[in-house]
Amino acid sequence: MRECVILGILMLNAVLQSSVFPFLQINNIIFDSLLILVVSFSLIAGNPTGAVVGFVGGLLQDILFGNNIGLYTLQYMLIGYMVGFAYMKVYTDRLLIPIVFVVLTSILKQIIVLIYNFFMQAGIPMDKALYKIIIPEALYTIVLTPIVFTMIYKLYRHKFMRRKLWRG
Secondary structure (H helix, E strand, O other), rough: HHHHHHHHHHHHHHHHHHHHHHHEEOEEOOOOHHHHHHHHHHHHOOOOOOHHHHHHHHHHHHHHHOOOOHHOOOOOOOOHHHHHHHOOOOOOOOOOHHHHHHHHHHHHHHHHHHHHHHHOOOOOHHHHHHHHHHHHHHHHHHHHHHHHHHHHHOOOOOHHHHHOOOOO
């Protein structure tokens, strides 16, 4: 049951990110709702849930928005896996923890994009990327982090989210 709910949330996010969220952009910067979801699931459920959520969500974004299949998948899977290590090691009842993780992972995600662009010879200057893309996207994303994290946290308090789909 848990897997079906998570997949439904990821699919809803993909639909919203392709249809509604572009209207909420500011200066061509859009918040990264998938990053918030991956960090939230990773902090609340740990690994391998965080890595799988990152993989599936990244794959959906690659299919919908990517020029190459795999870049978003790699980014979000790595983020989900790395943040999943903090599971049960940080106190997630405070909203400051997810905000810090979202800021750090947003910067990491953009660094991966910059490395990719460097090898693809896109020639984006680092200072322009920092001030026009990385910092504004991180700030815009952290505004919505408390709302999404609280919703995922409350969802995981329900009994059906703790049951496994297969009994083994």
